[in-house]
Structure formats: C-alpha cells, structure tokens
Amino acid sequence: MSLKICKGDTVEVITGDSKGHRGQVQSVIRKKNKDGSYDPERVYVIVAGANIIVKHQKATGRVRTQTGRIEKEAPLHISKVMLVGTDNRPTRAGFDIAANGEKSRVDRRTGSLLPKPKEA
Numbered sequence: 093m094s095l096k097i098c099k100g101d102t103v104e105v106i107t108g109d110s111k112g113h114r115g116q117v118q119s120v121i122r123k124k125n126k127d128g129s130y131d132p133e134r135v136y137v138i139v140a141g142a143n144i145i146v147k148h149q150k151a152t153g154r155v156r157t158q159t160g161r162i163e164k165e166a167p168l169h170i171s172k173v174m175l176v177g178t179d180n181r182p183t184r185a186g187f188d189i190a191a192n193g194e195k196s197r198v199d200r201r202t203g204s205l206l207p208k209p210k211e212a
Contacts, residue, residue, distance in 0.1 A: 095120060095135065096175065096185040096197065100209030103139060103173040104182045110142040110168075114176060117209075121167055136167035143168050178204050 097103060099120055105113045116139070123134035145166045151159045177183035177199040184200040197206040 095122075095170075096187075097137060097170060097173065098209045102176045103137070104176055105139065105142050105168065105172060106174050106182065107172045108143070108168070110139075110144075113139070113142040115140040115142050117173075118165070120170075135170040137170055137173060138165050138167050139173060140165065175206070177201055178206065 097117060097120065099117050101117045102114060103117055105111055105115075118138045118140055121136040121138070122130050123136075125131050143166045144163050147162045147164060149157065149159050149162050151157065174182035175185050177185075179199075179202055181201065183202075185206060186198045186200050187195055188198045188205075189195050198204070199206050
C-alpha cells in the first residue's frame with residue numbers, strides 16, 4: 093500500500109489544537125500488527141512546528157544529555173492532516189497510472205500531477 097502523504101510534503105492540520113498550521117512532514121510512522129503486517133488505521137505523521145509538546149528531561153548519571161523543558165513535535169494521526177495542492181489549498185490526493193505504466197499522485201481538486209516531495 094502506498095501512502096498519499098510522504099516525507100517532505102507540505103500539509104495543513106485540519107483538526108485539533110494546531111488547526112490551520114502548515115508545515116513539512118518530517119517523518120511518517122506506520123505501526124505494525126502482531127503478525128508483522130502494517131495496520132492501515134495506525135499511520136501517524138510528524139509535522140514541523142505542529143502539535144508541540146513539552147518533555148521534562150532529568151539529568152541521568154554522568155551522561156551529558158539535554159536537561160530541562162524540551163519542546164518537540166508529537167505525532168498526529170494521518171487523518172488529521174491534508175496535503176497542500178498545487179493551488180496552495182488543502183486537497184485530497186489520488187493515484188493515476190500513465191500510459192507507460194508509471195504510477196503518479198494526482199491533485200483531486202485540480203486534476204494536475206503533484207510533484208514528488210523534496211526530502212526533508
């Protein structure tokens with residue numbers, strides 16, 4: 093199964109506290125079932141600057157780690173974000189197979205091809 097949102101895509105958060113925030117996808121997290129197959133219901137993305145949490149980190153032994161309050165991005169479920177299309181508006185993505193057999197992503201609103209994401 094290929095995902096419609098990939099690392100490097102620009103997305104907009106559509107629900108939650110970070111609603112309206114746009115950012116680049118830093119990573120896509122796909123959880124597995126006990127049998128080793130990927131669960132399509134458990135797919136998460138980390139969006140730069142969205143869903144910020146504060147982690148309180150304590151010093152551990154003599155290891156030099158960052159201590160204090162650390163702000164970082166938490167994962168969002170993939171259903172809470174929408175891909176930003178070629179017209180700079182949130183859109184759905186689909187797949188289209190060209191005559192030469194190549195599979196590409198398509199903007200469902202405008203029908204134009206979506207560019208390959210630039211890796212973050």
